[in-house]
Amino acid sequence: MTSETDKSATYTEPGVAGLVSDWAADRQTFDMPWGKIMMWIFLLSDTFIFSVFLTSYMNVRISATDPWPNASEVFALQMFGEYVPLLLIAIMTFILITSSGTMAMAVNYAYRGDIKKTVWLIFATALFGASFVGMQAFEWSKLIEEGVRPWGNPWGASQFGSAFFMITGFHGLHVTGGVIYLLWTARRVNSGYYEGKDLAIVEIAGLYWHFVDLVWVFIFAFFYLW
C-alpha cells in the first residue's frame, strides 16, 4: 500500500468518464476497503432475497380469491379501551429509524477518531435493535394466540400467515444478527484493536444496519399499510 497517495489521485475524475477509467485503468476498480465492497455485494444479494419475498407476497395476494385480512385491524392494539391501528408497528418503525440515526452518528464519530462516542452510539443502536426484536416477539405471540398460522387464519386468505411469518421472520433474523454483529464491532473498537487504524469497520457495520432499516421501510409500506 505504498502507492496510497498516487492511487487516491486517480479516483478524482467524476461522472461517466470516471466510471470508464475506474473500470479500464490498471488499478482496483472500487475506491474503498475490500470489506466495504464485499458488504455492498452482500447487501445487493440480500436485496434480491427480500425482493423475491415481497414479490411472491404480491403474487399470492393478487391471486387469492378469499379477501385479504385487513392489516390495519389485525395489527391494532387496545389502548385505554380503544383500538389504535398499527400502534406497535408504528413504534417499531420509529425505533428502527432512531437506531439508524444513532448508527449514522457512530460512523461519523468513528471517522473523527472519537472512540468513546463511537462505542456508545453503536451500543445504543444495538439496544434499539434488541428492543425491536422484543416487540416483534410480542407481536408474533399475540398473532399466534389469535390463531394465525402459516396455513390459515380466522379472517380470510390463508396465504396471509405464511407471507407474514416468512417476511417479518426473515427480517427479524437480520435484526437479531445485526445486534450481535454490532455488539461484536463495539467490543472490538472499544478494545483498541483499531487504534491508529482506519475505522472503516464501523462504516461497514453501519451499511448492514441501515440496510435492515431500509428493508423495514418496504415491509412497512407493502405488508402493513397496503
Next chain:
Amino acid sequence: MSETASQQHPIGLYLKIWLLLFVFSAFSYAVDYYQVQGALRWTLILIFMFLKAGLIISIFMHVQWERLSLKYVLFLPLTAIAVLIILMAIEGDYTYLTRLLFFDR
C-alpha cells in the same frame, strides 16, 4: 485515504435526516390512521416509502458521495427485480382469473 473515507459531514445533517424520516413515517402512519383509501392511499404510501428509502440510501449509507462505478453496481441489477415484479403481477392476475373460472366458490 480515499475521498469517501475522509469525507466529513456535520452531525446536524444526520439529525435533520433523522427528523425527516420521523416525519415521513408519521405521514405514512397517518394515511392508515385516517383510513385514506383507494388510489390516493397507494400513491401516498409509495411516495413516503421512496422518500424514506432515498434518504436512507443516499445520506445514511453515503451513496450520494460514492463514485458512479459503485452506484451502477448497486442499481443496474435492480432492473431484473422490476421485470420480476411485472411478470409476477401478470401471473397473479392470470391465476386469480383461473381460480374464479374453475374453483367452486
